[in-house]
Amino acid sequence: MRRKLAAGNWKMNGTGENLAELSALAKAHPEPGADLLICPPATLLSRAAAAAPSIPLGGQDCHASASGAHTGDISAEMLKDAGASAVILGHSERRTDHGEADAEVRSKSEAAWQQGLTAVICIGETLAEREAGDALTVAGTQLAGSTPDAATGANTVIAYEPVWAIGTGRVPTVEQIGEMHDFLRAELVSRFGEATGNAIRLLYGGSVKASNAAEIFAVNNVDGALVGGASLKAADFTPIITALENA
Numbered sequence: 001m002r003r004k005l006a007a008g009n010w011k012m013n014g015t016g017e018n019l020a021e022l023s024a025l026a027k028a029h030p031e032p033g034a035d036l037l038i039c040p041p042a043t044l045l046s047r048a049a050a051a052a053p054s055i056p057l058g059g060q061d062c063h064a065s066a067s068g069a070h071t072g073d074i075s076a077e078m079l080k081d082a083g084a085s086a087v088i089l090g091h092s093e094r095r096t097d098h099g100e101a102d103a104e105v106r107s108k109s110e111a112a113w114q115q116g117l118t119a120v121i122c123i124g125e126t127l128a129e130r131e132a133g134d135a136l137t138v139a140g141t142q143l144a145g146s147t148p149d150a151a152t153g154a155n156t157v158i159a160y161e162p163v164w165a166i167g168t169g170r171v172p173t174v175e176q177i178g179e180m181h182d183f184l185r186a187e188l189v190s191r192f193g194e195a196t197g198n199a200i201r202l203l204y205g206g207s208v209k210a211s212n213a214a215e216i217f218a219v220n221n222v223d224g225a226l227v228g229g230a231s232l233k234a235a236d237f238t239p240i241i242t243a244l245e246n247a
């Protein structure tokens with residue numbers, strides 16, 4: 001049985017005053033029936049750890065190298081030191097804004113594992129790719145190229161995030177999500193075998209909100225969500241967590 005995971009990605013949002021949202025979240029879910037993860041900006045990690053010690057934290061990116069002359073970058077060790085237990089890697093905004101390709105995401109995942117961080121590897125097609133009928137091929141290629149060979153259910157989570165659904169309010173149909181997640185599950189099983197392939201969690205991400213969470217969580221092979229905008233406020237994220245607990 002895969003434990004459900006509700007992950008929040010704050011992106012480039014949040015300063016000290018937003019930590020009250022984390023405390024509110026911790027208060028609203030003292031014994032959550034699903035795993036939680038909040039990925040605030042790296043500048044808030046250590047304060048977030050202090051403000052809400054019960055909520056697992058993640059980074060939003062890490063460098064593939066352990067240390068060195070990389071101005072502005074953050075290593076996996078630094079994230080861990082600041083209180084993170086996971087890191088989002090290969091988010092489509094990183095792929096677009098910073099030209100990250102699959103091989104780099106793969107190296108970053110291995111760097112994360114070196115520090116015991118869970119890699120939350122993001123994949124997903126653009127609208128043009130979906131309309132061309134290439135969604136499965138594109139996501140399958142990203143999955144294969146971004147996920148290292150030593151992936152397990154403990155060290156890796158895959159987030160399927162169609163680029164056209166991120167921050168747009170547009171969501172794929174449950175049929176489209178189901179087709180993709182069944183496909184990704186089959187790809188994982190074929191590469192890693194039954195045990196590992198079935199243990200790696202598959203999150204859906206892209207405009208998840210309280211009003212659509214329950215129907216998305218009812219889809220086969222959807223093990224939770226990676227939530228952007230609706231994770232910033234405890235009042236918005238709480239009903240999504242509850243929907244996942246009840247799924």
Ligand code: PGA
Pocket residue numbers: 009161165166167168169205206207208226227228229230
């Ligand atoms: P969104 O972002 O929920 O705001 O669409 C999701 C994500 O990019 O992880």
